[in-house]
Amino acid sequence: MASSALSKWLRPEVYPLFAAVGVAVGICGFQLVRNVCINPEVRVNKEGRTSGVLDNFAEGEKYAEHGLRKFLRNKSPEIMPAINGFFTNPK
Template sequence: MGRWVKPDVYPLMAAMTFVTSLCIFQLTRNALLNPDVRVNKAHRGMSVLDNAEEGRKYAEHGLRKFLRTRPPEVMPTINHFFSKDKST
């Protein structure tokens, strides 16, 4: 493998591996946890599922609850540095 892969390609391979793993994670998460995906026959036969609580739990996951309490800033230190009043 070392003979075929040059060191210049390592960053590209790392980025592609990361993106591919994110895609696989999201597809697996949707297939297993999404309330709209109907895998078993009992749910496929029903035209409308009564799973509002399951859908609410899926939509309000832990990361979204955590980010709701955080300020909407990407780099708060830089934002405060450039927004503070310099005359005082």
């Protein structure tokens, strides 16, 4: 019984499905850990929960303006800007 189920799901056609689901689970796990560990609005311990609403704007700004967002802020929203420029701006 177990070998037939294993042979049904471990075929080469199913590998992309496993990869896509694995990437999705990895992204969800990363976001969960990121929010629990460094989000200023999430307080897990009891002392943090009793403090109520905090006006920590600097910490919130640091969380929202992370390195990837700063890096991409002045970039053009194109996948391949060199190829797009080649075809749209002929010399």
